[in-house]
Amino acid sequence: MRTLDTWKGNKTARPVGFDAQTGFVHEWEEQLLEPGLLCRDGWVVVDESDTVVLDASEDPGAQSRCWPVPRPPGERRDLYLFAYGDDHASALAAGAQLFGSQPLPPRYAFGYWYSRYYPYTDRELLELAEQLDRNDVPVDVLVIDMDWHRVGWTGYSWDRDLFPDPTETLERLHERRLRVALNLHPADGVGRHEDAFAAMCDAVGLDPQTVDRVPFDVTDPRFVDAYFRLLHHPEEDRGVDFWWMDWQQGAESSIPGLDPLAWLNRLHWDDQAQRRPDRRPLIFSRWGGLGAGRYPIGFSGDTHAAWESLAFQPEFTATAANVLYGYWSHDIGGHFGSAPDPELYTRWIQFGAHSPILRTHGALGPDQERRLWEFPNPYRTVMIDAVRRRYELVPYIYGECRRGVDTGLSLVRPMYHEHPEATAAYEATDQYQLGDQMVVAPVVRPTDDDDMAAVRVWLPKGEWFDVAHGVRFDIDDDEGRWLERRYLLAEVPVFVRAGTVLPGQRGVRRLDAASYPNLVVTAYPGPAGQHTFYEDDGVTTGYESGRAVSVALNHRSTTSRRTVRIGAALGTYRGWLRRRPVEIRFVGEAPPRSVCVDGEVVPWAPRPLDGHWRYDAASTAVVVSLPRVDLRQGVLVAVERSTARHRAEAEALIDGYPGLARRIDLISERTRTLLQEDNRQIVTLSQTVDRIERDPWTLTSELGELRNRFDGLDALLERYLQVWTELQSLNPGDPPVATSTLAAARRLLTTTRDQFGGAPSTGDSRTP
Incomplete structure (x- = not known):
């Protein structure tokens, strides 16, 4: 699918009639995704017979580079047969050899992109950057939509009413360590109103006195040369970091078989690579067919802001891995539609945090809010936490994407x-x-x-x-x-x-450092796990020649101890930080007898403190804070466990406790003011986390008591539901806020009991 423009879920609108009062009448048609290079039949044929080929151009403007030319006349077929059975990984690896592998984008591309179609002024854009930092929202990229240029669909000249001094604006954004992308719609060419109009005319041999527009012609080497030299290079020198080719004007050109978008993507990519050969190119454009994965990032188009659209995007994004196009970026929050539903927007942000690219966007309408802090709680807090979680995951996500360069596997895949x-x-x-x-x-x-x-x-x-x-x-x-x-x-x-061990980080607002400054290694409960932590400078092409560092992470668990070993780092690159803080998290672990680092006992502290361990009861994790680890030497962190009987009892109690505690907190927050003198009963339950963290060795008794008291919580809520029902009957004109709140809390409690009260409910093994 080239684009999801105007899609609602997996459906597109087809006009079927016209109504004098409501306008066009549409039917929604379901669209099916093709399987790409994979098929359960075991073989796939790719037909390239109708595409162009690249050959040396005779036009001096092409500067001896390959240029698209039509296929020679005659009957012939150009077929590629993929015959791999159900070995999908090998099929994709072969596809990467044939069509090109997906290069590793700059690390900042894995951060949060803020974008909205809105005519921002320079003052408003700088204030937006300030607000993002003031609200502690990590962010790396600001995307300025088409209103950066003068009025019109296509433009290359700054609108000085909005940006009187664009050079200063870009400098001030860069001072905040932000990257800036500008929107392009190049299909309309270069009009008379553009600053570079006369120079463009001269470059392509037109008389500026007799024409009003220089037509866009991606097949003309002279136009392409002037397109970059006169329109783009000056803005890149001014401070534009990359371009958003928001192309949607057809799939044909003057050369039969040449899709102008696919060729434009390649030209932009090659231009960046030639101008700055030590820097990774980056473009933001639309799907250009097989091989488009060589030029990330993809823009999926303007969808309807609806639950159906969100529900379709996981499948759409994962299926794109079948054609080696792993870097889809969606309009998170949707584009068309009314003001975003806060719950829908929140869930979309959460998906974005676990997708290739996290980029919010919205239409020009006055109610299309995309600033997370402008939403009411709990949505505001949950969305900002999701963005922070994205930044915590980047060391893992980035390393997986680096491996995909060699394997052909995308980050998100079916x-x-x-x-x-x-x-x-x-x-x-x-x-x-x-x-x-x-x-x-x-x-x-x-x-x-x-x-x-x-x-x-x-x-x-x-x-x-x-x-x-x-x-x-x-x-x-x-x-x-x-x-x-x-x-x-x-x-x-x-x-x-079970046993998985993963790299992460904490407390980061930008992804521009050459090394992750605050490493976190998280080990999940289970017998064993290993992972290779990968790191490079995040910006240059040095990773292609081996300028990178890898660190082996190993997790082991026995009846008496649980260990995480950070192996000695291999490799190097300029800017790599050898010594830095590292936090080790043993999730799903009861409070230990002791914690040792390279054989030395580490003291306990009730709060985060360098050189100590603490117990995070909300996630049932033993957390060890190491202020300075030499990654060339590595380190071994060991949790010495209690006796087998005590450990088994504790493990049964902590299994599911994070989810249970979160629900108890929610019930307490909503009902505490309605329980009158009995509110301490629910407060006592919600404070279990705090008491355990102050004295971890009370965990077994605390959680045992919580389970006992939890069983009586429904009776308490039911009793006060009756109390408030009687009170509200005395004021029938008042809205039944208290009773509806208590009734909702009881429904939440019922489901919580089913899911966490006893053995975890796993449903059945039936297919959907």
């Missing part, structure tokens, strides 16, 4: 890439692999009346850990199993294999 023999893997279209180590099933539907949304996910055979709920699953079916779980607004369904 479940059947890893499990081609499982029928359910082809049916699980609402979920995807996020790299090798994570399965993500974004919430793409609104919450029910219990404040939770149902998610049905398929997991292959093995032991798994639900990161949001803190629950372990043992899937013993050879075909895997379908699970149904329910998630609060603040929760994202992410699953990892």
Whole structure:
């Protein structure tokens, strides 16, 4: 699919008539995605017979480079046969050799992109940058839509009413360590109103006195040379970091078989590579057919702001991996439609945080708000937390994308890439692999009346850990199993294999440092796991010649101890930080007898403190803060466990406690003022986290008491529901806020009891 412009979910509108009062009448038609280079039949044919070929151009303006030329006349076919059975990984690796691998974008591209179609002034744009920092929202890219230039669809000259001094504006944004992209619609050529009109006419041999426009002609080497030299290079020298080719004006050119978008993407990419050979090129454009993955990032177009659109994007993004196009960027929040529903926008942000590119966008309408801090809570907090979570994940995400350069695998990919023999893997279209180590099933539907949304996910055979709920699953079916779980607004369904160990970071607002300044290594419960942490400078092409660092991470767990070993770093590059702080997190772990670092005992502290360990009860994690680790030497961190009996008892209590505690907090927050003198009962339960963190060795008794008191919570809520029903009957004109709040809390409690009260509910193994 070249674009999702005007799509609603997987449907497009087809006009079928006209109504005098309402205008055109449309029917919505479902569109099916093709499987790309993969097929369950085992073979795929790619027909390139109708495309152009590249050859040396005789035009001196082409400067001896390859140029598109028509196929010679005659009957012939140009076919590529992919015959790999169900070995999807090998098919994609071969596709990468044939059509080109996906290069690694600059690291800042994996941060948050703020974009909105709005005629910002320089003052407003600078204030926006200030607001992002003031609200502690990490961000790396500001995208300025088409109103940066003079009025019109196509433009190359700054609108001085909005930006009196664009050079100063870009300098001030760069001082904040932000990257800036400008929108382009180049198809209309260069009009008389443009600053460079006369120079463009001279470059292509036109008389500026007799023409009003220099036509866009991507097949003319003279035009292409002037297009970059006169229109783009001066702005890049001024401070524009990359361009958004928002192309949507047809797929034909004067050369039969040449898609002008595909050629334009290549020209922009090559121009950047030639001008700055030590820097990674970056463009932001639309799909240009097989091979387009060589020029990331992709823009999926302007969709309708609807739940259907969000629900389609996980499948769409994952399926694009089948054609080696792994860097789709969607308009998070949607484009067309009324003011964004806060819940929909929140869930879209959460999906974006677990997708290739996190970029918000919206239409020109006055109510198309995209600033996260302008939304009411809890949406505001949850969205900002999701963006921060994205930045925490970047060391893992970036490393997985680097591996994809060599393997042909995209960051987001369908479940059947890893499990081609499982029928359910082809049916699980609402979920995807996020790299090798994570399965993500974004919430793409609104919450029910219990404040939770149902998610049905398929997991292959093995032991798994639900990161949001803190629950372990043992899937013993050879075909895997379908699970149904329910998630609060603040929760994202992410699953990892038991024992997984992953790199991350914390406390970062920008991704422009040559090394991750605050490393975090997280180990999830399970017997063993390993991962290779990858790092390079994030900007140059040095990674292509091996200028990078890799660090082996190993996690082991026995009955008596649990360890994370950070191996000695291999490789180097300019700017690599050898010594830095590292935080180790042992998730799903009871408070230990002791913690040792390279054999030396580390003291406990009730709060984060360098050189100490603490207990994070909300995530049931032992957290070890190391102020200075020499990554050339590595380090071994060991948690010495309690006796087997105490450990087994504690593990049974902490399984699912993060999800349970989150729900108790929510019930407490909403009902505390309605429970009168009995509010301390719910407060006591919600404060369990705090008491455990102040004295971790009380965990078993605290969680045992919580489980006992939890069973009586529904009776308490029911009693006060009756009290408030009687009170509200005395004032029938008042809205029933108290009773509706208590009734909603009881519904949440009922589902919570079903999901966390006893053994975790895993649903059944039936397919959807």
